[in-house]
Amino acid sequence: MSALSPRLAAIVDALPLTPGMRVLEIGGGSGAAARAVAGRIGDGHICMIDRSSKSITQAEKNAATEIDAGIMSLRQVAVEDFELDPDEQPFDLAFAVRVGALDGRHPKAGQIALQRIADALTPQGRLFVDGGNALRELSLPR
Numbered sequence: 001m002s003a004l005s006p007r008l009a010a011i012v013d014a015l016p017l018t019p020g021m022r023v024l025e026i027g028g029g030s031g032a033a034a035r036a037v038a039g040r041i042g043d044g045h046i047c048m049i050d051r052s053s054k055s056i057t058q059a060e061k062n063a064a065t066e067i068d069a070g071i072m073s074l075r076q077v078a079v080e081d082f083e084l085d086p087d088e089q090p091f092d093l094a095f096a097v098r099v100g101a102l103d104g105r106h107p108k109a110g111q112i113a114l115q116r117i118a119d120a121l122t123p124q125g126r127l128f129v130d131g132g133n134a135l136r137e138l139s140l141p142r
């Protein structure tokens, strides 16, 4: 089972989550933060993506309850390649914690990732990454 570390708990606490929201987590690893988000969005939905098959397999095990309930879904994909399925609604909020493409470590991948995220969010959608006071908001290309 994936325990929520104090670091991830502080990040989830800082996210402006509301019931019914559609949330995208990028690079969610074992699914600990995504599960905590799932517990806070009522009948909303969280989709966690990760490029690693190992992470997705782990998250599948850890979040079986949330996945079975339809509150959470998983997708193995790099954020640079992510796009909404044809019948999929856009997300209201996206977040990423310790993901190189979004924390400035890989600027070129970062630019592509920001565009992919912007395209998957509603026009008012917001993106948060770790840093600053638990979280900082990144501005998106529109």
Ligand SMILES: C[S@@+](CC[C@H](N)C(=O)[O-])C[C@H]1O[C@@H](n2cnc3c(N)ncnc32)[C@H](O)[C@@H]1O
Pocket (backbone or CB within 6 Å): 008, 026, 027, 028, 029, 030, 049, 050, 051, 052, 055, 077, 078, 079, 080, 096, 097, 098, 099, 100, 101
């Ligand atoms: C350092 S771990 C952090 C996991 C979790 N967010 C946390 O803070 O505990 C980074 C995770 O992001 C995933 N990742 C890294 N780059 C990615 C990318 N470009 N697209 C999707 N996932 C990515 C990795 O596979 C890994 O699971």
